[in-house]
Amino acid sequence: MLNALEVFTTVAIGVMVGVEFSVAFVMNPIFSGLPDDANQQARSHGGRMLGAAMPFWYIGSLVLLGIWTGFAWGDAGTGLLVGAGALLLLSIVMSILLLVPINNRGKNWTAENRPADWKEQMHRWDRYHYVRVAVLVVAFALLAAALV
Template identity: 40%
Template sequence: MHLIDILTIVLAGLMVGNELTVSLFINPVMWKLDAGAQAKALSLFAGILGRVMPFWYGLCLILFLIEAVVHRGEPGFYPLVAASILWAAIIVFTIVWLVPINNRVAALAEGAPLERWLPEHRRWDRLHRVRILLLLVALVLATHALLQCGR
């Protein structure tokens, strides 16, 4: 297995792990906080993740595309293309639906009324679970493909 293959699997795997952590651990803890603390914590998380994640998503897509080019003609080529297309679709899904919600949550003031941001956070959480499922499928496709190409 080549270094680029390992880097691709690790970075995409860490991305999926990060998104799972948000859904499985961070958000359930957030729901247990009082409204003021929840608004503040969500604003902080939304701000920092909103700055970092676009670069991480983009880097993973670039790596998937490089892998598809490098491995064209090999057994794993089509799953790599599928993973690349799915990853690009996830980015579009994120930009169209999740980023606007994230931006509104990040801009929340600590004293914002619960009824203003709670529905936004619940909606983001539901859409985020869809994104996690799609990310997991893309990761499995890419990992399977790269293992096939490494034989």
């Protein structure tokens, strides 16, 4: 049972980290190369789509990791699991305080109602997101290290 939980948690968190990495280093650079209207539409659509899914994914991942940590408490690698959990929690706090407010504004923008500084706001979101991705990658590395 514990092995299945470890695998499921690792896959769930690993895919989440991959999605966030892809947003930072693949999708948003592609969007930024598009004309302004298409760039803003793509970012708004992504904000709506991922903004709806990611809260469940982040919280669910943290819960799964918490359950795994509880079952493995006292075993070798527990400290790594606790560290990964702390970093996942940090990424959630960062999301709520820094990224979600920008995303909530941007997901409703259109060519007709976007503010003059929309690109600056998207660049700010990107900078915060790079930091969040780094935190998530380290959390995933700790999680992977706990497996071995």
